[in-house]
Amino acid sequence: MPRFFLPYLGLCALLLLPIAGFSQAHTHQAATPVEFPDIPGYLTLTTDLHQHTVFSDGSVWPDIRVMEALREGLDAISLTEHLEYQPHQADIPHPDRNRSFEIAMEEARDHELILIHGSEITRSAPMGHSNAIFITDANALLAGAPEVPFREAKNQGAFIFWNHPAWYAQSPQGNPVLSDFQKARIRDGELHGIEVINTTDYSEEALELALKEGLTILGTSDIHGLIDWDYTEKGNHRPITLVFAKARDAESLKEALFAKRTVAVYNGLWVGREEWLQPLLRASVSIKEAGYLPGSQILKIVLENQTSSDLLFENTMPYTFYSSSPVFEIPSRGTYTLQVKTLEIRDSLELQLKALGAYTAPKEHPVISWKVVVPAHPGN
Ligand SMILES: [Zn+2]
Ligand SMILES: [Zn+2]
Structure with a gap:
């Protein structure tokens, strides 16, 4: 071993001691967290409820998503792996589709980040992609005819929303087309929300649909790479959904989502129902x-x-x-x-x-x- 390694080793040993002692108290704070005021009667929770990891087509391990959320000061996230699209499966086989959530929870529970169990039901148009969050078992959503995972998610008590409805790969005009399949899901209480902001795309047509069909308004990052590379280092925050909840916990978040108390935010663009934008802007x-x-x-x-x-x-x-x-x-x-x-x-x-x-x-x-x-x- 070359001589210059010796002082190196000594330094490492010194550094490791205090780090080991602080392992339960480590933080992931960043200089510029997202900040929004509470409104009369409700806490304003900052959430990103659509994200991917290596357990579907993302590029990072689930704990990185937790640390990114903490760095931006978010209150709640959901990792929503594609159930049917598994490009990394040869390298990362995982018969249990709840693993992404479980691995993320090991990191989240140290930091009081609210982690919501979710999955992306990934079908071709006209069904499209939908996130089911607040599920109890992702494996049970895997098989069956297109309507089966929606019915199962509803039975698990899930809140379900239509993802990137304006995505040109599924809708070449870049506008959402509400299919008979989705009309049936709304009618049967199996579709409750819609993304009006997905990544950097704000769809006015999706907002119109949300208002017409009585759907909850959401904004999400749908991140696959790194939040830092896609947003932060460009001087942006990721798209998020502000949720006006009675308390800072998962059950209250779910109640507020079903009650449509949300505003979708991407930097200076805020999209929501008048009754929630009014008090939010006044308090801001x-x-x-x-x-x-x-x-x-x-x-x-x-x-x-x-x-x-x-x-x-x-x-x-x-x-x-x-x-x-x-x-x-x-x-x-x-x-x-x-x-x-x-x-x-x-x-x-x-x-x-x-x-x-x-x-x-x-x-x-x-x-x-x-x-x-x-x-x-x-x-x-
Ligand atoms: Zn999708
Ligand atoms: Zn997605």
Whole structure:
């Protein structure tokens, strides 16, 4: 052994001692976790419920998915391996299709990450791909006619959603086509949600379907490689679903998904029903400061964005702005200062802004109101 290896070995032994002692307390925190405020009455859970590992056509071991989720500060994930598509099976045979979940759980349980047992039912069009999550046994979903796994998943108490409905490989126009098969699944209570955002694709047509058919709105990464390579190192966060739950546990998450209390998010793009986007946006921006510029009727308001998304707004008040475009962005975790020409000194103002990055329906943005109270000032 060359002599220079000796000090190396000594150093390694020193390093290993404290690491071994901390094995139960290790963390996977990152500098820029996703952040969203809770809304009145509910906790806001950040979730990515569609992901792959080497146990189907992904490229990583299941524990990496858990660590990626922790690095981004997510509350819940699901590993949804293709049941029928198994390109690595010659190298990684696994007759028990629950293994991906079980291996991930060994890592997740140390960190209070909510891990949801799921699988992707993978069929050709017109059936398409669907995720069944909150299942109890993936093996039982494996065989049978197309409707059999849906019936079985429903019997297991699963929440089932239509994946990438606009995927051009199955729908060449890049638009979702609701088949008779899927209509029957919705009718029979075997299809409850739909992805309106899958990877980087937002489908307005999928949003329209969600609203028309009463389906839960979801956004997912459908990650196969690394979250870092596909999203983080490009300055993005992965697409996620915000779920408004009564508590931070799997049962509450499931209840909220069935109750359609969700908003799909990809960076500054937020898609959801009006009743959930409204309180979320209101809680996401806080009034840091308000006061009149000396000797003027111009009200200075400092807005602070509490989230990890940049938020784009347009003024919809009768009052116009001084020294600002009517369209402006509040950067993630940053502030923006408005100067509103209120024409007379007021002690409060109903600030009204249209959220241009948020959609309640195709091409429809919510308008959000905040009550701005102006503290009394001797100069005014
Ligand atoms: Zn798929
Ligand atoms: Zn997938």
